[in-house]
Amino acid sequence: MTNTETAQNGGASALPGMEEQLENMRVSGDGAPSEEDEDIVNPWTVCGKSDAGIDYDKLIKRFGCEKITPELVERLERITGKPAHPLLKRGIFFSHRDLKFILDRKEAGKPFYLYTGRGPSSHAMHLGHLVPFMFTKWLQEAFDVPLVIQLTDDEKFLWKNLTVEEAQKCAVENAKDIIACGFDKEKTFIFADFSYIGQCPAFYQNIALISRSITFNQAKGCFGFGDSDCIGKIHFPSIEAAPCFATSFPHIFKKRKDIPCLIPCAIDQDPYFRMTRDVSPKLGFHKPALMHSSFFPALQGAKTKMSASDENSAIFLTDTANQIKKKINKYAFSGGQTTVEEHRALGGNCDVDISYQYLRFFYEDDEKLAQIKEDYTSGKLLTGELKAILIAELQKLVAEIQLRRATVTDGVVEEFMTPRALKYNF
Amino acid sequence: MTNTETAQNGGASALPGMEEQLENMRVSGDGAPSEEDEDIVNPWTVCGKSDAGIDYDKLIKRFGCEKITPELVERLERITGKPAHPLLKRGIFFSHRDLKFILDRKEAGKPFYLYTGRGPSSHAMHLGHLVPFMFTKWLQEAFDVPLVIQLTDDEKFLWKNLTVEEAQKCAVENAKDIIACGFDKEKTFIFADFSYIGQCPAFYQNIALISRSITFNQAKGCFGFGDSDCIGKIHFPSIEAAPCFATSFPHIFKKRKDIPCLIPCAIDQDPYFRMTRDVSPKLGFHKPALMHSSFFPALQGAKTKMSASDENSAIFLTDTANQIKKKINKYAFSGGQTTVEEHRALGGNCDVDISYQYLRFFYEDDEKLAQIKEDYTSGKLLTGELKAILIAELQKLVAEIQLRRATVTDGVVEEFMTPRALKYNF
Numbered sequence: 001m002t003n004t005e006t007a008q009n010g011g012a013s014a015l016p017g018m019e020e021q022l023e024n025m026r027v028s029g030d031g032a033p034s035e036e037d038e039d040i041v042n043p044w045t046v047c048g049k050s051d052a053g054i055d056y057d058k059l060i061k062r063f064g065c066e067k068i069t070p071e072l073v074e075r076l077e078r079i080t081g082k083p084a085h086p087l088l089k090r091g092i093f094f095s096h097r098d099l100k101f102i103l104d105r106k107e108a109g110k111p112f113y114l115y116t117g118r119g120p121s122s123h124a125m126h127l128g129h130l131v132p133f134m135f136t137k138w139l140q141e142a143f144d145v146p147l148v149i150q151l152t153d154d155e156k157f158l159w160k161n162l163t164v165e166e167a168q169k170c171a172v173e174n175a176k177d178i179i180a181c182g183f184d185k186e187k188t189f190i191f192a193d194f195s196y197i198g199q200c201p202a203f204y205q206n207i208a209l210i211s212r213s214i215t216f217n218q219a220k221g222c223f224g225f226g227d228s229d230c231i232g233k234i235h236f237p238s239i240e241a242a243p244c245f246a247t248s249f250p251h252i253f254k255k256r257k258d259i260p261c262l263i264p265c266a267i268d269q270d271p272y273f274r275m276t277r278d279v280s281p282k283l284g285f286h287k288p289a290l291m292h293s294s295f296f297p298a299l300q301g302a303k304t305k306m307s308a309s310d311e312n313s314a315i316f317l318t319d320t321a322n323q324i325k326k327k328i329n330k331y332a333f334s335g336g337q338t339t340v341e342e343h344r345a346l347g348g349n350c351d352v353d354i355s356y357q358y359l360r361f362f363y364e365d366d367e368k369l370a371q372i373k374e375d376y377t378s379g380k381l382l383t384g385e386l387k388a389i390l391i392a393e394l395q396k397l398v399a400e401i402q403l404r405r406a407t408v409t410d411g412v413v414e415e416f417m418t419p420r421a422l423k424y425n426f
Numbered sequence: 427m428t429n430t431e432t433a434q435n436g437g438a439s440a441l442p443g444m445e446e447q448l449e450n451m452r453v454s455g456d457g458a459p460s461e462e463d464e465d466i467v468n469p470w471t472v473c474g475k476s477d478a479g480i481d482y483d484k485l486i487k488r489f490g491c492e493k494i495t496p497e498l499v500e501r502l503e504r505i506t507g508k509p510a511h512p513l514l515k516r517g518i519f520f521s522h523r524d525l526k527f528i529l530d531r532k533e534a535g536k537p538f539y540l541y542t543g544r545g546p547s548s549h550a551m552h553l554g555h556l557v558p559f560m561f562t563k564w565l566q567e568a569f570d571v572p573l574v575i576q577l578t579d580d581e582k583f584l585w586k587n588l589t590v591e592e593a594q595k596c597a598v599e600n601a602k603d604i605i606a607c608g609f610d611k612e613k614t615f616i617f618a619d620f621s622y623i624g625q626c627p628a629f630y631q632n633i634a635l636i637s638r639s640i641t642f643n644q645a646k647g648c649f650g651f652g653d654s655d656c657i658g659k660i661h662f663p664s665i666e667a668a669p670c671f672a673t674s675f676p677h678i679f680k681k682r683k684d685i686p687c688l689i690p691c692a693i694d695q696d697p698y699f700r701m702t703r704d705v706s707p708k709l710g711f712h713k714p715a716l717m718h719s720s721f722f723p724a725l726q727g728a729k730t731k732m733s734a735s736d737e738n739s740a741i742f743l744t745d746t747a748n749q750i751k752k753k754i755n756k757y758a759f760s761g762g763q764t765t766v767e768e769h770r771a772l773g774g775n776c777d778v779d780i781s782y783q784y785l786r787f788f789y790e791d792d793e794k795l796a797q798i799k800e801d802y803t804s805g806k807l808l809t810g811e812l813k814a815i816l817i818a819e820l821q822k823l824v825a826e827i828q829l830r831r832a833t834v835t836d837g838v839v840e841e842f843m844t845p846r847a848l849k850y851n852f
Contacts, residue, residue, distance in 0.1 A: 198627025
C-alpha cells in the first residue's frame with residue numbers, strides 16, 4: 001500500500017489557541033513523530049506501527065483534540081431526537097473539537113453548517129471514501145442544516161501528475177458517487193475549486209485573507225513543506241481552509257460572518273483545520289468545529305488506510321459482486337488461526353481481523369454484530385464464514401449505490417454544483 | 427523616500443532558459459547585491475548607490491537582458507511606420523527581452539498582445555506611475571494589438587495593511603487614472619485580481635499551472651522570500667505571471683495558446699517575468715517579451731524612484747497647479763551651483779538635476795530639450811528658470827489628465843473591466 005494517497009476526504013479538523021496550536025504543530029509536525037514508535041498521520045501519509053493500526057488515544061493527545069465520550073453522544077441524541085449513527089456509537093468517529101459549541105447552538109436555535117470534502121484523485125471512489133459522506137448525510141438529516149462539499153481538484157492537480165482537465169473530470173465522477181449517497185439537493189452545495197474559484201470572487205477573497213495570515217514557517221510546521229515544494233502546494237492550505245468561513249458562500253449565507261461550520265472528516269485532515277482554527281478569531285470568524293473519524297483500513301490490514309492507488313488494497317464502488325467476493329477472500333487480512341482446529345481451540349482476534357473491522361463500519365444491527373464478535377473470538381465462527389457475512393453485506397451496499405449512481409446524470413451533477421441559495425434563509 | 431513602495435507599474439521583464447535564469451536569480455537574488463556597491467532593484471526595493479541613480483548598464487548585465495540599440499529603435503520605426511516615442515528615443519525604455527521576436531511577428535502579420543499593470547496601493551497615482559502607461563498607449567497605437575492591464579489589488583492586500591474593500595477601491599480609482607491616459611475601450615481590457623479571478627476559471631487554472639512549476643527555492647532566489655513571509659506572498663508571483671498566457675483571457679483569445687505578449691514595464695518587475703520565461707516553454711507557451719524602463723526619480727534625487735508613500739517625493743495626478751509649483755520649487759533636487767555667480771561660471775549638472783530629468787520624460791520637442799540641456803550645462807539657464815519650464819510643462823500635462831479623468835465615470839470603468847471580446851478576431 002502506498003503511503004502517498006491523500007485524504008479519504010477533503011474535510012478535516014481543528015484546534016485551540018495559538019500557543020496550543022504552535023505546540024501541537026511542532027509535535028505533529030510533518031508527520032515525523034517525535035518518537036520512533038509513534039504513528040504517522042498527516043494529509044499525505046497514514047502509517048501505524050502496530051497491527052491493530054493507529055493508536056487513536058495517543059493521537060488525540062498529540063493533536064490536542066477531545067475524545068467523543070458516551071455522554072456527548074447521548075447529548076447529541078437528545079438534542080437531535082435521533083439515535084446515534086453506528087459510526088458514532090461504535091467510536092469510529094472518535095474525536096472532536098468544539099462539538100459542544102455546535103450542540104449549544106443547535107439547542108439555542110442558532111444556525112451552523114456542515115462542511116466536508118474530497119480530493120478527487122481517481123475516477124472510482126472506494127469504501128473508505130464513503131465513510132465520511134455516509135456520516136455527513138446522517139448529520140445533515142439529524143441537524144437539518146446546509147452542507148457544502150469541496151472537491152479539491154486543484155489539490156490533486158498540484159500533487160499528482162494530472163492535467164487540469166483530468167482533475168476536473170475526476171471531480172465530476174466523484175460528485176456522482178457522493179450524490180449517490182443520497183444527499184438532498186435543496187440542502188447541499190457541491191463545488192470543485194477549479195470552477196468555483198472562477199465563479200465566486202468572495203471565495204478567492206477569503207483565500208487571500210487566510211493566505212495573508214499564515215507564514216511559510218507555520219505551513220512548514222503544520223504540513224512539513226520543504227524548500228523544493230512548489231509554491232502552489234505551499235499556498236493550498238488556504239484553499240481548503242476558506243470554506244470554513246460562511247462568507248465563502250454568499251449565495252447561501254449572504255454576507256453573514258457569524259455562522260460556524262462543523263466538519264466531519266478523517267483525522268488525517270486535522271492539520272488544515274488546526275491551522276484554520278488558529279487564524280479564525282483574528283479574522284473575525286468562529287473557529288470551525290470538527291468530528292474526526294478513524295481510518296478505513298486497507299484489506300491487507302489496519303496499519304494503513306484503504307488507498308485508491310493500490311487496487312488490491314481497496315474495494316471500489318465500481319466493483320462487481322464477484323470482484324468484491326474475490327478481493328475479500330483473497331486479500332482481507334485475517335485475525336483467525338492457521339488451521340480450523342487451532343481456530344476452534346484458540347479463537348480469532350477481532351482487533352486485527354479486517355472482515356470484522358469492515359463490519360463495524362457497515363453492519364447496522366448492533367446485537368448481531370456483538371454476536372459475530374463473540375463467535376469469532378471464541379472460535380465458533382470460522383474466517384471463511386465471517387468473510388461470507390462481510391461479502392454479502394458489501395455486495396448489497398455497493399449494489400445499492402450503483403443503482404442510485406445510475407440515475408445521477410451530468411444534469412443532476414450540474415444542479416448540485418451550481419452556486420445558488422439553499423432551502424435555508426439567512 | 428521610503429524603499430518599500432512597489433512597482434511603478436505591475437508589468438515587467440523576462441529572460442532566457444533555465445540555466446541562465448537560475449544564475450540570474452542568484453545574482454539578482456532578493457535585491458541583496460553580490461557586491462556592496464551594487465544598486466538594489468527588485469519589485470519592493472529600488473535604491474541606487476550614486477547620485478545619478480541606478481547604473482542601468484550594470485543592471486542589464488546582472489539581469490541578463492539586452493540593451494535597446496538605436497538600430498532596434500529604427501527597425502521598430504520602420505515596421506510600425508511611426509516615429510519612436512520620446513521615452514524610447516531618449517533611452518528611458520532602455521532594455522528588452524525578445525523584442526526582435528515580437529517585431530518578426532509583426533512583420534509576418536502574426537498576432538501578439540500587450541500586457542502591463544499596476545499595484546494599486548494608493549488612490550492617487552503619481553507621475554512615475556504614468557510613464558509605462560503613456561508608453562503602452564503609444565505601443566498600442568503603433569502596433570494596433572489587444573492590451574490587457576492587470577491591477578494587482580490582491581498583491582497590495584497581501585503586502586500592505588489594507589482590507590479587501592480598500593484594495594478594490596484603490597484599483598477602481600487607479601483604473602480611472604489609467605483610462606484618462608486615453609486608452610481605446612475597443613482594444614483594452616483592464617482587470618483587478620480580486621474580481622477577475624472570481625470571474626474567469628481559466629485564469630485561476632493558469633495560476634495553478636504556474637504555481638505547480640515553481641518551487642519555494644526558486645521563488646526565494648528570485649524574490650528573496652523568507653520563512654516568515656506569508657504563504658499568500660510566496661504564491662503571488664503565479665498571479666502576476668498568469669496574464670502572460672493568452673489562455674488567461676478566453677473572452678479575447680478563445681483557447682489559443684500560441685499568442686505571445688510584450689510587456690512594457692519598469693525594470694524592477696523583471697523578476698516576475700524572468701521566472702515566467704523560465705517556465706513558459708515547458709507549459710507550452712511562448713516566453714513573454716519585455717521592454718524595460720528606467721525609474722522615474724523622486725523629487726529629492728535619482729537614487730530612488732518616485733513613491734506614493736512619501737507625499738513630498740511625488741507629484742500626484744490630483745495635485746493642483748499651485749501644489750506642483752510649490753513641490754518642484756521646494757523639493758526638486760538641483761544640479762545647479764549654490765550662487766548665481768558660480769552657476770554662470772561653472773554651469774549645472776543635468777545628470778543629477780531632477781527638473782531636467784523630468785523634462786526628459788515629458789518634454790516632447792527634442793530640439794528645445796537639447797537647447798535646455800546646453801544652456802543649463804553652460805550656466806546660461808539658471809535653476810529657477812529651468813524649474814519654471816518644468817512647472818509649466820507638468821501643470822499642462824496634469825491639467826489635461828484631470829480634464830479627461832473627470833469624464834471617466836464608474837460606468838466607463840465598468841465597461842473597461844467587463845470580460846468581453848475586443849475588436850480583434852482570434
